[in-house]
Amino acid sequence: MNMKVKIAGVELNNPIIAASGTFGFGHEYGELYDLNEVGAISVKGLTKAPRAGNPPPRITETPGGVLNSVGLQNPGVDAFIEKEIPFLRQYSCKIIANMAGSTFEDYCEMAEKLSAVDVDMLEMNISCPNVKAGGAAFGTNPDTVFEITKTVRKYAKLPLIVKLSPNVSDITETAKAAEAGGADALSLINTLTGMAIDIKTKRPILANVIGGLSGPCVKPVALRMVHQVYNSVNLPIIGMGGISNGTDAVEFFLAGSAAVQVGTANFTDPYACVRIRDELKEYMKAENIANVSDLTGQLIVD
Amino acid sequence: MSYEVYTCTLESQKEIAPNIVEAWVVNAELAAKAKPGQFLHIQCGDATSMPLRRPISICDVQGDRVCFIYEVKGRGTKSLQQQYGELDILGPVGNGFTVDNGKYKCPAVIGGGIGVYPMLFLTKQLKGAVAYIGFRNKDLVTLEDEFNKAADSVTLTTDDGSYGVAGFALEELKKDCETKQFDIIYACGPKGMLRAVKAFAEGAGIPCQLSLEERMGCGIGACLTCSCETTHEGTDKYKRVCRNGPVFWSEEVVL
Incomplete structure (x- = not known):
């Protein structure tokens, strides 16, 4: 059974990628299992300068989902390069550097720096709902998506993944804009904006008031968007949104994903990435599928 | 870990x-x-x-x-x-309480509400613990016998005075400080209580460990959601309750 997939020229041992923001830089999950087991790790969103993040509470559960507003707490791109790459490079999993900027210049500078070091792909997060400047503001307007992708493209010497926001009226517009701007792949979806209220205190549960919704409850939305984008662009798609088991992963492949990211499920089951990969294999065995890549876009619509 | x-x-x-x-x-x-x-x-x-x-x-x-x-x-x-x-x-x-029987000769243990429960395991491992446990009312009084067995002495309080001493556990601890030389205070309870314990301990110059609580995600330190504010600057401003805590030295955290 061949679990290898190739995304924009980069070969992954298997199509399971740990989603940015749920997996840190791999240290913690690396204490539970061998990181060689995952295809890639999309690291915690990096910013030009270190960021302290939002005040707590930063997380709450909603039916079938999780709302978070971490606010990109991270040590900054330079500390990542110096301290985290050597750790991650001990493993065969690919490193996807997730970049989150406040300005075009931030993204360009990070793309240039990261292209000069030993990472495999860049993921441009233009859809973070939890920061005031940049983030989602770039990801929701097709013209801006085109401009920023085109601009960052010049500095990115590595395959450039653009991570799309679901908080738009038509995701195929931003997907096409990223493609026209020169993206090598797309990842979707980032979290849906949401909120939760405590009726006893009459206050929002998250200190940031609004957060990003993820987990099983967003899966139908994510799946629909992957399906639509697959039919609109000619780029490899990394699908994500509530994938919690092998069945979910298969659905995302059928809808058009070339690989998948697993995020919130890591909180439920710290071994989720490995388990989902194994469950995907079981499906392939039962269905007599030799290459996991053969599943991509095999949805039958009568 | x-x-x-x-x-x-x-x-x-x-x-x-x-x-x-x-x-x-x-x-x-x-x-x-x-x-x-x-x-x-x-x-x-x-x-x-x-x-x-x-x-x-x-x-x-x-x-x-x-x-x-x-x-x-x-x-x-x-x-x-x-x-x-x-x-x-x-x-x-997580990191538990620092239990060093050689070092601390007179430890005070204080718990409020559901914060009482983790203190039993701690009290059992201490020598000569003086325990203060506070509940909202008589109906919620629990583990009284267990604490009596585990600690050198136990002061039980209820907010409404329906059982034990009326008032907050911390007030009793404070009174006892006139006669006892506590060399550490261990605390778990609602944020308001922890804030008061922290202020008192630091004012009295007694080392103090607080067990904190926060809404949590992964539980292993990867997701950075269960944050607590600390006295550090920069990316250390918020530490992870699950991994750096849940027990912190009082001086490190801002409540």
Whole structure:
């Protein structure tokens, strides 16, 4: 059974990628299992300068989902390069550097720096709902998506993944804009904006008031968007949104994903990435599928 | 730190006070590793509808059995109360209390509300502990006998005076400071109480450890959601309750 997939020229041992923001830089999950087991790790969103993040509470559960507003707490791109790459490079999993900027210049500078070091792909997060400047503001307007992708493209010497926001009226517009701007792949979806209220205190549960919704409850939305984008662009798609088991992963492949990211499920089951990969294999065995890549876009619509 | 997920036999669950449930699970490895102040990150039922585990402090360990006591409050704990058979538990998690019997000759232990429960395991491992446990009212008074056995002396308070001494546990601790030379204070309870304990301990120059609580995600330090504000600058401003804590020296945190 061949679990290898190739995304924009980069070969992954298997199509399971740990989603940015749920997996840190791999240290913690690396204490539970061998990181060689995952295809890639999309690291915690990096910013030009270190960021302290939002005040707590930063997380709450909603039916079938999780709302978070971490606010990109991270040590900054330079500390990542110096301290985290050597750790991650001990493993065969690919490193996807997730970049989150406040300005075009931030993204360009990070793309240039990261292209000069030993990472495999860049993921441009233009859809973070939890920061005031940049983030989602770039990801929701097709013209801006085109401009920023085109601009960052010049500095990115590595395959450039653009991570799309679901908080738009038509995701195929931003997907096409990223493609026209020169993206090598797309990842979707980032979290849906949401909120939760405590009726006893009459206050929002998250200190940031609004957060990003993820987990099983967003899966139908994510799946629909992957399906639509697959039919609109000619780029490899990394699908994500509530994938919690092998069945979910298969659905995302059928809808058009070339690989998948697993995020919130890591909180439920710290071994989720490995388990989902194994469950995907079981499906392939039962269905007599030799290459996991053969599943991509095999949805039958009568 | 070595993390592991254990499938534990859920031996019993019993409501010991209104909406307060005492649960015992059996798992030799978990029991052997558990230290006072650490917690269990528990899957409380259907993971598809409840993707997050719930962090609950360890209350006691006896042989290969581990006890935790929780308040039935929201969807998660309501579902947990309905569980039987087995429980999926990540743990023991976090840095517990610093128990150094050689160093601390006169430790004070203070717990308020559900913050009383983790203090039992701690009290049992201390020599000469002076315990202060506070409850809202008589109905919620629990573990009185266990504390009486484990501590040198126990002062029990209720907010409304329906049992024990009327008022807050901290006020009793403060009074005793006139006669006792506490060399450490260990505390767990509501944020308001911890704030007051911190202020008092620091004012009196007594080292103090606080067990904090925060809404939590992964439980192992990866997701950066269960943050607490610290006195550090930069990216250390917020530390992870699950991994850097849940027990912190009072001087390190801003409450």
